[in-house]
Amino acid sequence: MIDRADLQNRLHQLLKSFRAVELVGPRQVGKTTLARDFVSTESPNYFDLENAASRRRLAEPMAALADLDGLVVIDEVQHMPELCEVLRVLIDRPSHIHRKGQYLLLGSASPSVMHKTESLLGRAVTLEVTGFNLNEVGADSDAANRLWLRGGFPDAFLEASDSVSATWRDAAMQRFLYSDLPQLGMNVPAPQMLRFWQMLAHTHGQIWNSAPLARSLGISETTVRRYLDHLTQTFMVRQLAPWYEDLGKRQVKAPKLYLRDSGLLHALMGVHSLPQLLAHPVCGASWEGFALEQVLRIARPDSAWYWATHAGARLDLLMLKGAQRIGVEFQRADAPKVTQSMRIAQRDLKLDALYVVYPGQHRYRMADGVEAVPLWAVLPGPAA
Known part of the structure; x- marks a missing residue:
């Protein structure tokens, strides 16, 4: 247990x-x-x-x-x-x-x-109540990779093998589509919702655009939005709202979408093992979403946003906690870098701190006001 x-x-x-x-x-x-x-x-x-x-x-x-x-x-x-x-x-x-x-x-x-x-x-x-997080399963690399691959649903995480875990997640999604949604009054044909969910998986970590999804499914954008709301209200999808204020810049005002459980994301994309995940084109986006969920679950900010301008500046996560503005960037790289986009965000959003979360081992200062933080270091009481 x-x-x-x-x-x-x-x-x-x-x-x-x-x-x-x-x-x-x-x-x-x-x-x-x-x-x-x-x-x-x-x-x-x-x-x-x-x-x-x-x-x-x-x-x-x-x-x-x-x-x-x-x-x-x-x-x-x-x-x-x-x-x-x-x-x-x-x-x-x-x-x-x-x-x-x-x-x-x-x-x-x-x-x-x-x-x-x-x-x-x-x-x-x-x-x-969410699935397991790093604080609960432990931050060693084996536990973290297992949590990333299988997701946080207790039964999926604790299964004896990756293949059995994948079978459990496939069955859980079928129950959700054919039983749970209708019981909640969300009457969408299960095959249609499954197709929509799979399409969302391929846009994981991207800014919401209903038009191409509506065209592919042959339905209206209003109906697509209703499908998205169903998955959001049942905790399957996170709509990360955009932060915008009067900065004299054109800012993106559509939400950014993440499938909240990485294990379900991988099941929808047919990814069933860690080597398969590491070689998959979705690997970077999957890790970003996984890390974002861990940070939000453990930090428990007052509110959370992302920020982007039409000129290309962006910040993966803006957390407000009390009077503080804390920025977070996610980079799945051995040696994360300070980018011009981060500098713009740091200046325009008046960040109190900017952390670059990466899958490494060491915590260190990257630049003035910018610190590289291993994912395990977001746990309570991180090493200085």
Whole structure:
């Protein structure tokens, strides 16, 4: 088993302060395992809405939930969107009434999709659960390469061989397309969505352009955008928003797209081994997306963006944390270089720090305000 103590501690801290916590993320990333550390599945306070017995218990949700004390877990809450209204009433009970119950809600899509018409905005805090990260699996080269190739889904990462892991990921994508999306009301023909997903894999790390995808699929750009939103709302795709401000320059204003799990990216492209990946044209873009996800998961910035101008200047990642602006470039090279584009970004965006993340071993100063950082050094407490 992989120790996920940081994730457990974060959830524990949120439960100290909030009446309701929404634990969201793709299926099979470990949400249920995490919840079981807090409430046993045998407890009357545990409801699994993929279980018929739990659904029967919640046939009259107000009666079932109103008198429950302690932490109440509702797994796969998207199957009963009407529960949100009941939970809102329970959470908002006046302070002079004994407020029984605290709620941990597990879902496989963004809260806006799970709850549809009703919202727990202002009443619940959201914690996203992703697959394994470097902090959890270890930063040695074997573990890092395994995580890059197989992705962070626990079962895919822990399988006995790369070929079995690839089989697991292929099956997981089929379940997602044929079962999960329809259950969420995202009614797209599975073969069509698979083709779109495969096309996105070939544009991984690029700026979004709906026109060529729409032409290739024979559908409208509006429909293509809807497909993209489906994959974004179910945590399969990251749309990294562009940063733009009044700099006197024409700046790119379309999002940049990444498939969030590198293992699914490789499965979509038919890449099943590390030697195959290292020789593949997608290798550089794949590593950039993998490294970006690791940095975001471990650094947990207040917000994250990319920046690009029509003149060619760009910055892979701009993180805002408090009053600080931190720039990150990703270079899969033994000896990363300071580029003119980085200098422009450093000056125009008034960066407090600029890091070049690369797959090497040593951390060192490259230039004034620019530091080369091995991917492992983004872990908490890096070497100076």
